[in-house]
Amino acid sequence: MALEDLCGLQALGGSLRGSLRGLTPDLGPMGSPRDKRRGRYAGDVPLSSTASVLSFSVPVGRYLDRSPIDFGQMAPDSAPTPDASRWSAGGPGGPDSAPGAGPDPAPGVVPLPFPMAHGTTTLGFLFQGGVLAAADTRSSCSGLVACPASRKVVPLHRHLLALGSGTSADITLWRRILARELRLYQLRHGRRLTTGGAAKLLALMLHPFKGTELCVAATLCGWDGGGALYYVCSDGKRLQGELFSVGSGSPYAYSVLDEEVRWGLSAEQAVRAGREAVYRASRRDAYSGNCVDVFLVTARGWSRRPREDLGEEYYREEERLAEGLRRRREEKEGLRRRREEEVHSLPTKT
Secondary structure, three states, X not given: OHHHHHHOOHXXXXXXXXXXXXXXXXXXXXXXXXXXXOOOEEOOEEOOOOOOOOOOOOEOOOOOOOOHHHOOOOOHHHOOOOOHHHEOOOOOOOOOOOOOOOOOOOOOOOOOOOOOOOOOOEEEEEEOOEEEEEEEOOEEEOOEEEEOOOOOEEXXXXXXXXEEEEOHHHHHHHHHHHHHHHHHHHHHHOXXXXXXXXXXXXXXXXXXXXXXXXXXXXXXEEEOOOEEEEEEEOOOOEEEOOEEEEOOOHHHHXXXXXXXXXXXXXXXXXXXXXXXXXXXXXXXOOOXXXXXXXXXXXXXXXXXXXXEEHHHHHHHHHHHHHHHHHHHHHHHHHHHHHHHHHHHHOOOOO
């Protein structure tokens, strides 16, 4: 009824019922109460009828006969020819349409408008106080910045964080699936699944998609009576370690982490090291940047520092570099003047 009111179709009720009476079984003007309760009728129009007030063109099962992973991964020149039999009557490419009229009715997959390129910087490491997780906030799509304030560090529960690298849609989907499974496990067994168990569960779920276009690289940072750090990728690989950095900016982040990270760091030193690593990676990697998110996971759960804009840090560093250069020039100039004074103060020989 709401659709009829919106489209102004109230006046069509009598004539429409008369036209549909020959197309549908004789069930009366409104059908039986059971059919109405089951939702077979919308107002006075049976939904099972082949005619409709609004002539929608809906592809019948076109995108469901292939794996969703293959969607959007076929080159335009390799798309199959249109198949009019898969479209409903009266729609584009259907029996009532002229050949070649309108857009391609049923491509096998929708081609990508441009080649995809992924880039990010995420990192996590263990220290005596817990686990530190840090990431930038730039989501890129080929040469474009799709989102400057994305969240790449997401809590799964109070003592577990997930850092995501790869395709944003894939990461979001599997992160939600993992969070759901962890919650169900807790409800069924009365305890939380360990970080290692969560990593194994995610690896087992991702392994069937090995060799497809799925792109997921997750770093799990948790606390199970002590810090735990695992890396899981979309081919089912699972690694345990003390330091991981994933993404296009990871080589630059490793250059800082290898120098700064050690077991005896305090919480403030760990935060400083993670922040510096993300900042250096964003300076050199075009696909990383904008802001930095820093999280700590300890026995009391995870905590988050305020998001910091890396652009402001860039200008502060430029000012520090300019100030340092000015001081070195002043020191060199002072040293040169002192040497000249010493030379002039020497006694002259006659």
